[in-house]
Amino acid sequence: MPVLLGGDANVYGMARSFFEAYGVHSVAVCKKALPALAHSRLVKTAVEHPRLEEDAVFTAVLQSLAKAHPDKTCLLVSCADGYTMQLARCREALAPYYRFACPAPEIVQSLGTKEGFAEVCAAHGLRTPQSVALPCGAPLPELPFGWPVIAKPADSPAYWNCRFPGKRKVYLANSAAELEEILAATAQGGYRGAMLLQEYIPGPNTALGVVNAYCARDGSVPWIVQGQVLLQERTPEGVGNYGAILTEPARQDTALLTALADLLRQSGWRGYANFDLKYTSGGEPVLFEMNPRQGRASYFCTAAGANLARPLVEDLVQQAAVTLPVLRPSVWYTAPWGVVRRFCPDKHLLGRAASLRRRGCGTCHLLAPGEGPARRAWYWLRQGAYWRKVFANG
Structure with a gap:
């Protein structure tokens, strides 16, 4: 029984992967299930608790759930950054009830935070953008790089709980005045953590890449897959997330994947890891961050033949060697295909993706497939709302 920590589109992708690989339904455990799980037949039950961020509540809820299913092998999967850190802290209390892959708290803190990740990359000779961490309320310093500047929260779990108009995952500031407005808005919205100010790496959406990896219990990294971003999401709240991804065996950057696997192995990571990156005009990859779980768009791996659920089940349930991923060309999308077709900046890549889509x-x-009429109605209403937001924001 997969127990998925979270309530968003990432959870839906994981539940879909488990169902397609093993025919099982998942249970979502979260503070509040988001619309991405609405009316789904794949997520059988959503266990919601408003105080789930408290470790005592977190362990009590999960222990109770496992005890209610003594006939099941309960497999616990974090689908959000904060839950990974919480699982790492509560691992001893949950180990008798669940099987899960999660590193120790200090390793999550080292690799799974934006500042720690940059330090680890530097030690491994991997490039990250120049960055400055700005504490909440601190005056804007002299930056060691020019404009525009990327601004994003250093503490993703704390930022996730904030709600305010104009909230985005990532901001682009073209001037000091714009940056000051962004900092004021996030502070007024309740975010008290540091903001990470980063050097902007120029290039279109199609210069972006995403990598997902699974690190086995023996420390090896037998499963790693790269996707080519076609488009970032076009809605205001979706900026910084991916709207469409092309996956092709021939476009796997072997040198990069080898370096990332070495980084994970030497750092002692366990379980899923997700990297966001961008290639410079000279073809050098620049790593933005590592999410300490599979990414929100990670179902692109399953769509390309590398089912996300299989390495976890093979490693922890079957206790066997993890099957190496065998990819097939595919295109994954969460934005309406018409939006992808209209806004993808590389028409050559778009043509390849469109051809794949036409071929199924x-x-x-x-x-x-197999979702009921309520889910299908929700989905098409969502598609229409997406288009309206795109037009409203130009």
């Missing part, structure tokens, strides 16, 4: 190798993330 395209997958829309949030509508799995």
Whole structure:
């Protein structure tokens, strides 16, 4: 029984992967289930608790759930940064009830935070953008890089709980005045953590890449997959997330994947890891961050033949060697395909993706085959709302 920590589109992708690989339904455990799980037949139950961020509540809820299913092998999967850190802290209390892959808290803190990740990359000769951490309320310093500047929260779990108009995952400031407005808005919205100010790496959406990896219990990294971003999401709240990804065996950057696998192995990581990156005009990869779990768009791996659930089950349930991923060309998308077609900046890549989609190798993330009429109605209403937001924001 997969127990998925979270309530968003990442959870839906994981539940879909488990169902397609093993025919099992998942249980979502979260503070509040988001619309991405609405009316789904894949997520059988959503266990919601408003105080789930408290470790005592977290362990009590999960222990109770496992005790209610003594006939099941309960597999616990974090689908959000904060839950990974919480699982790392509560691992001893949950180990008798669940099987899970999660590193120790200090390793999560080292690799799974933006500042720690930059230090680890530097030690491994991997490039990250120049960055400055700005504490909440601190005056804007002299930056060692020019404008525009990327601004994003250093503490993703704390920022996730904030709600305010104009909230985005990532901001682009073209001037000091714009940056001051962003900092004021996030502070007024309740975010008290540091903001990470980063050097902007120029280039279109198609210069972006995403990598997912699974690190086995023996420390090896047998499963790692790269996707080519076609488009970032176009809605205000979706900026910084991916709207469409092309996956092709020939476009796997072997040198990069080898370096990332070495980084994870030498750092002692366990379980899923997700990297966001961008290639410079000279072809050098620049790593933005590592998410300490599979990424929100990670179902692109399953769509390309590398089912996300299999390495975890093979490693922890079957206790066997993890099967190496064998990829097939595919295109994954969560934005309406019309939006992808209209806004993808590389028409050559778009043509390849469109050809795959016509041949049945395209997958829309949030509508799995076999979903009922309520889910299908929700999905098409969502597609229409997406278009309206795109037009409203130019």
